[in-house]
Amino acid sequence: MCASTRHTGYAIGMAKPKTIYTCEACGSQFPRWMGRCTECEAWNTIVEEMVSTVAPLPPVAQGRAAAQPMRLSEVPASAGNRSSSGFAEFDRVLGGGLVPGSVILLGGDPGIGKSTLMLQVAARVAATGQSVLYATGEESAQQVKLRAERLGAGDPETFRLMAENDLERIIAAINDLRPNLVVIDSIQAISSSQLAAAPGSVSQIRHITNQLIPIAKQHLTTIGLIGHVTKEGSLAGPRVLEHMVDVVLYCEGERFRTYRLLRGVKNRFGATDEVGVFEMAEGGLVEVENPSALFLAEYEAESTGSAIIATLEGTRPMLVEVQALAYPATAAVPRRAATGYEYNRLVQLAAVFEKRLGLPLGKADVLVNVVGGLRIGEPAGDLGIAMAIISSLRGVPLTGRTVVMGEVGLAGEVRRVHQLEPRLREAAKLGFRRALVPAKNLPLRSPIPDLEVIGVDRIWDALRHLREQVTTEPAADRATAPHTGEPGPAVTVVQPARRPGRS
Ligand code: TYD
Ligand code: MG
Numbered sequence: 177m178c179a180s181t182r183h184t185g186y187a188i189g190m191a192k193p194k195t196i197y198t199c200e201a202c203g204s205q206f207p208r209w210m211g212r213c214t215e216c217e218a219w220n221t222i223v224e225e226m227v228s229t230v231a232p233l234p235p236v237a238q239g240r241a242a243a244q245p246m247r248l249s250e251v252p253a254s255a256g257n258r259s260s261s262g263f264a265e266f267d268r269v270l271g272g273g274l275v276p277g278s279v280i281l282l283g284g285d286p287g288i289g290k291s292t293l294m295l296q297v298a299a300r301v302a303a304t305g306q307s308v309l310y311a312t313g314e315e316s317a318q319q320v321k322l323r324a325e326r327l328g329a330g331d332p333e334t335f336r337l338m339a340e341n342d343l344e345r346i347i348a349a350i351n352d353l354r355p356n357l358v359v360i361d362s363i364q365a366i367s368s369s370q371l372a373a374a375p376g377s378v379s380q381i382r383h384i385t386n387q388l389i390p391i392a393k394q395h396l397t398t399i400g401l402i403g404h405v406t407k408e409g410s411l412a413g414p415r416v417l418e419h420m421v422d423v424v425l426y427c428e429g430e431r432f433r434t435y436r437l438l439r440g441v442k443n444r445f446g447a448t449d450e451v452g453v454f455e456m457a458e459g460g461l462v463e464v465e466n467p468s469a470l471f472l473a474e475y476e477a478e479s480t481g482s483a484i485i486a487t488l489e490g491t492r493p494m495l496v497e498v499q500a501l502a503y504p505a506t507a508a509v510p511r512r513a514a515t516g517y518e519y520n521r522l523v524q525l526a527a528v529f530e531k532r533l534g535l536p537l538g539k540a541d542v543l544v545n546v547v548g549g550l551r552i553g554e555p556a557g558d559l560g561i562a563m564a565i566i567s568s569l570r571g572v573p574l575t576g577r578t579v580v581m582g583e584v585g586l587a588g589e590v591r592r593v594h595q596l597e598p599r600l601r602e603a604a605k606l607g608f609r610r611a612l613v614p615a616k617n618l619p620l621r622s623p624i625p626d627l628e629v630i631g632v633d634r635i636w637d638a639l640r641h642l643r644e645q646v647t648t649e650p651a652a653d654r655a656t657a658p659h660t661g662e663p664g665p666a667v668t669v670v671q672p673a674r675r676p677g678r679s
Contacts, residue, residue: 194226195224195225195226196224196225196379197209197210197222197223197224197225198222198223198225198377198378198379199213199215199216199218199221199222199378200221200222200223200378201213201216201218201221202215202216202218202221202416203378203382203416204216206222209222209224210222223377223378225373225374225377225378225379226372226373257276258270258272258273258274258275258445259273259274259276259301259304259306259356260273260274260301260304261273261274261297261300261301262296262297262299262300262301262303262304263296263297263300263452263454263461263463264463264465265438265452265453265454265463265464266293266297266438266452268450268452269425269438269439269440269450269451269452270423270425270440270443270445270446271440271443271445271446271447271450272445272446274301274357274398275398275422275445276356276396276397276398277392277393277395277396277397277398278392278398278399278422278423278444278445279385279388279389279392279398279399279401279420279421279422279423280398280399280400280401280421280422280423280424280425281363281401281403281417281418281421281423281424281425282294282400282401282402282403282425282426282427283403283404283405283424283425283426283427284404284405284426284427284428285404285405285427285431286404286405287431288427288428288429288431288436289427289429289436289454289456289461290361290362290402290404290427291312291314291315291323291361291362291402292323292327292456292460292461293427293436293438293454293460293461294310294359294361294400294402295310295320295323295324295327295329295359295460296327296329296460296461297357297359297400298310298335298357298359299324299327299329299330299332299335301356301357302332302333302334302335302357303330303332305333305334306334306355306356306357307334307336307353307354307355307356307357308332308334308335308336308355308356308357308358308359309336309337309338309349309350309353309355309357309358309359310335310336310337310338310358310359310361311338311339311340311346311349311358311359311360311361311366312337312338312339312340312361312365313339313340313341313360313361313362313365313366314361314362314365315339315361316339317337317338317339320337320339321337326459326460327459327460328459328460336349336353336355340366341365341366341367341375342366342367342368342369343366343367343368343369343370343383343384343387344368344369344370346360346366347387347388347391350391350395350397351391351395354395354397355395355397356396356397356398357397357398357399357400358392358397358398358399358400359399359400359402360384360388360399360400360401360402361402362401362402362403362404363381363384363385363401363402363403363417364376364381364403364404366384367380367384368380368383368384368387370383371383378416381403381416381417382416382417382420385401385416385417385420385421386420388401389420389421401417401421403417405426418441418442421442422442422443422444422445423440423442423443423444423445424440424441424442424443425438425439425440425441426438426439426441427439429456429549430549433548433549434455434456434457435453435454435455435456435464435467435470435548436453436454436455436456436461437451437452437453437454437489437550438451438452438453438454439451439489440490447490447491448490449489449490450489450490450491450492451489451490451492453467453470455470467492467494468493468494468495468496468602468605468606469606470548471494471495471496471497471547471548471550472484472495472496472497472606474497474547475497475547477573477574477576477577478573479573480567480568480570480571480572480573481499481500481501481502481564481565481567481568482497482498482499482500482564482567482573482574483497483498483560483561483563483564483567483574483578483580484496484497484498484560484577484578484579484580484603484608485498485552485556485557485559485560485561485579485580485581486556486579486581486599486600486602486603486611487550487552487554487556487557487581487599488554488556488594488595488598488599491595491598493595493598493599493601493602494550494602495579495602495603495606495608496546496547496548496550496552497546497547497548498516498517498544498545498546498547498552498557498560498561498564499544499545499546499547499564500542500543500544500545500561500564500565500567500568501542501543501568502537502540502541502542502543502565502568502569503540503541504539504540504541505539505540505541506541510526510537510538510539510540510541510542511541511542511543512526512541512542512543512544513542513543513544514543514544514545515544515545515546516544516545516546516549516550516551516552517544517546517551517552517557517561518552518553521555521558521561522542522544522561524586525558525561525562525565525584526542526565527586528562528584528586528587528588528635529562529565529566532587532588532635532636533588533635533636535566535569537565537569540569542565544561544564544565554593555583555584555591555593556581556582556583556593556594556599557581558582558583558584559580559581559582559583559584559590559612559614559632559635559638560580560581562584562635562638563580563612563638563639563641563642566639566642567642570642572642572643573642573643574641574642574643575610575641575642575643576609576610577607577608577609577610578608578609578610578611578612578641579599579600579603579608579610579611579612580611580612580638581593581596581599581611581612581613581614582612582613582614582632582638583614584635588634588635588636589633589634589635590614590615590616590632590633590634590635590637590638591614591616592614592616592617593613593614593617596613596614596617596620597620597621597622597624600613600620600624600627600629601624603627604624604625604626604627608627609626609627609628610627610628610630610641611627611628611629611630612630612632612638612641613629613630613631613632614631614632614633615631615632615633615637616631616633617631618631
């Protein structure tokens, strides 16, 4: 009667489907609907799904023959041989290249460039003579062709394109072609007719991934799954998929900025937290070899309320400008806001200023912004943010081209950062001549040419490196209103008579 069996809830030969309730955030399943998931405690994430529970799934993965225990020496070596994705930045995040038989999940907001990136990777891999299957459930073959032409992908002999929503047909094509690389664009757009659940539902994407993993292992095919992120910032059923696949990558960036970060959050074959940097250009994504230069492009050394910090993304140092604006509070409760920096750390820094330095931050609103839309996830940015706040409060810039790094503790002490030397080398490479670093990190194992490295123990030691010399007399005027204008002659930054934290 109805042509589509999928949407009626029945598939031929299957048992009567029953209704279950699945949490879209963690994948947990329940017999009845609830407002809050009892597993992950997320609100409003539980959706109703129709699933067939009894019908056995066909053994798609016939080839699970390697179930016999083997000696390590008997394991075929080819399983570990990586091949390049065609992008050094992509290879870096993967830990050296595509691993045959691995399943990679690439997540990101719609429109961020996932399809673009994977199409470019597919074309580059195909250009080396390896066979590639690009299965799209979102666009027509014509659309993909147009895009490939715009990306200058050419028409490699070994590149195959398939506009298809049906998992079983895609699997048939994989079994037929046995490609080196398969791209599924996107996991939410395809569905299996074995399952009554709607495309994009947790049951579907879990089922699809379950079906594809053994196929990847069997044919030693690398499978890239593209997944859209929901507006809450997570993949639909993220935990379900994240623990199933070998590698999880996220494509990040601001829609209206050109750069894109490819971040590894899980990698069974390499380090996580690596990042690759790309720029979205006319002809698709272009690798950025020197991201610091990109993030510092608009930096002006003379501006107040600005500091350069050296942050580490994975193993990669990046120089980023941080900005602060401090101005007299507009309400009784001072406002703190941070973009790209943890709000709680900003509140903590402001409290340290107030208590340890006697700075009247309790009467100032403070805004902090990490330029370029980057997020600083490590405490090593604290000292730089602190310098930017003081620079803004006093209306004086930092001296010269200085890079700042260090964690600030509650006693005002500057705590050590890990991997100092790569950060310093990156700063020297970009023409910085002075670095304020935690004294506890010194001495360096080897000096960095052309870079003066200054160790600071306490946050007030760092203040000397503001352009104007800081008075070190005891607090005379703690009630001084914060000002953003020209530096006043009065004591605006004071040092406590007795240094707390040493006690
Ligand atoms: P897309 O890869 O379709 O995003 P996703 O698959 O993550 O949803 O990226 C689409 C965006 O990229 C779109 O806004 C246009 C832009 N774009 C370029 O700027 N240059 C290009 O060469 C291409 C192909 C896309
Ligand atoms: Mg897409």
